[in-house]
Amino acid sequence: MKKLERQKFIKLKLAKDKKVYVSELARILQVTDRTIRSDLKYLSEKRVCVLFHGGAKLIDVQYDVEFKETSLHTMLKGLKNSYQPKEPSIKTEENNTETDVYVLGSFNIDIVTEVDNLPKIGQTQRATSTHFYPGGKGANQASAAAILCDKVHLTIKVGQDGFSEKAKSYLSSTNITSLTLLEDNLTHTGSAIVLVSSQTGNNMITIDLGANETIKTEEILQDIDLIREAKVFLTQLENNFDATRFAIEQAYSSQTLVILDPAPYREEVKQILPFIDIITPNEIEAEEISGIKITDISTAKDAAKAIYQQGVNHVIITMSEKGSILYNHLGFHYTPAYKSAVIDTSGAGDAFTGSLAAYLAKGVNLKQAINYATAFSSLKIEKKGASNMPDKGLITYRMNREYIIE
Numbered sequence: 001m002k003k004l005e006r007q008k009f010i011k012l013k014l015a016k017d018k019k020v021y022v023s024e025l026a027r028i029l030q031v032t033d034r035t036i037r038s039d040l041k042y043l044s045e046k047r048v049c050v051l052f053h054g055g056a057k058l059i060d061v062q063y064d065v066e067f068k069e070t071s072l073h074t075m076l077k078g079l080k081n082s083y084q085p086k087e088p089s090i091k092t093e094e095n096n097t098e099t100d101v102y103v104l105g106s107f108n109i110d111i112v113t114e115v116d117n118l119p120k121i122g123q124t125q126r127a128t129s130t131h132f133y134p135g136g137k138g139a140n141q142a143s144a145a146a147i148l149c150d151k152v153h154l155t156i157k158v159g160q161d162g163f164s165e166k167a168k169s170y171l172s173s174t175n176i177t178s179l180t181l182l183e184d185n186l187t188h189t190g191s192a193i194v195l196v197s198s199q200t201g202n203n204m205i206t207i208d209l210g211a212n213e214t215i216k217t218e219e220i221l222q223d224i225d226l227i228r229e230a231k232v233f234l235t236q237l238e239n240n241f242d243a244t245r246f247a248i249e250q251a252y253s254s255q256t257l258v259i260l261d262p263a264p265y266r267e268e269v270k271q272i273l274p275f276i277d278i279i280t281p282n283e284i285e286a287e288e289i290s291g292i293k294i295t296d297i298s299t300a301k302d303a304a305k306a307i308y309q310q311g312v313n314h315v316i317i318t319m320s321e322k323g324s325i326l327y328n329h330l331g332f333h334y335t336p337a338y339k340s341a342v343i344d345t346s347g348a349g350d351a352f353t354g355s356l357a358a359y360l361a362k363g364v365n366l367k368q369a370i371n372y373a374t375a376f377s378s379l380k381i382e383k384k385g386a387s388n389m390p391d392k393g394l395i396t397y398r399m400n401r402e403y404i405i406e
Contacts, residue, residue, distance in 0.1 A: 101151070157239075
């Protein structure tokens with residue numbers, strides 16, 4: 001067995017058993033104890049494990065130890081006292097970073113049906129068209145990021161069905177640099193039903209996550225080096241939460257910039273907020289996390305501040321044509337929206353978050369990155385299909401002041 005294959009086996013065993021022993025590994029892999037000790041030393045230097053006499057144990061960021069008995073306020077107070085957030089910090093080329101943006105996310109096939117107006121409860125409407133598009137928040141965001149920066153890695157999981165072949169075909173046509181494509185033969189590829197109003201461009205979406213929810217922690221462990229060496233780690237909530245949480249803690253412990261798009265919302269997200277550098281909820285998700293009803297810019301500011309107080313360093317609430325609100329240790333910053341000829345708003349949030357990650361990976365400061373991402377997403381909604389991202393050459397033109405919604 002080659003060295004890389006041997007170390008992959010050790011990482012998988014660490015993920016499963018939490019501890020490994022030199023003598024046992026040497027017996028299983030049919031190599032010497034010295035070889036295993038060398039492998040474990042290498043993995044410990046990569047911060048995968050901690051050595052002890054005769055073996056090693058998996059590194060685990062203990063952010064939820066005694067979580068039920070410890071108030072969130074007490075936890076955050078200790079964190080805030082020891083760390084004062086600044087402008088998002090990006091690893092430099094001196095770190096020999098192999099990936100600009102690592103995206104852990106979903107792939108879905110979007111079944112998009114266009115209607116004149118979104119139906120009311122109990123109402124039957126005739127559709128004007130139905131199309132199948134590649135989608136999923138992870139794939140969309142990686143596609144957006146790959147238009148703007150050179151080294152983007154995407155990790156997804158699909159079923160072994162006809163839709164998975166469409167996933168492979170689509171992803172091979174994008175600018176995404178590298179891909180971890182996992183397959184599950186026991187379930188189907190994720191799918192989404194999207195209703196789009198031809199009158200307003202507004203949409204309603206339901207998701208069957210399928211294989212996205214079956215991704216496992218040990219599968220994430222295979223990518224541990226990529227996650228830890230990336231400049232930016234970007235994820236959402238369309239995958240198995242335990243695997244997502246594991247990936248977040250590994251990125252966070254390596255000082256990789258962690259961005260979370262908290263969609264679709266789930267209550268467990270509050271457990272990991274202190275380990276998120278940047279969060280990008282829309283108004284509905286921000287209401288869920290903060291408990292504050294958003295009706296205008298003022299209440300959006302209240303919600304952003306409430307989310308920040310739960311441990312996130314930088315909160316960006318996106319509000320469609322109303323622009324976005326940033327809140328961090330420096331206070332509030334408002335970014336207006338850009339005028340668009342709206343065709344389809346699905347994927348607008350993915351365009352924003354994916355392009356934001358790319359600009360930050362390129363070293364652009366946060367406020368400027370938000371402005372660029374706002375322009376990018378305004379171009380996205382002029383195109384049909386959630387994955388249909390705009391040309392980066394149009395961004396500077398769009399950022400002309402005449403396009404700003406006052």
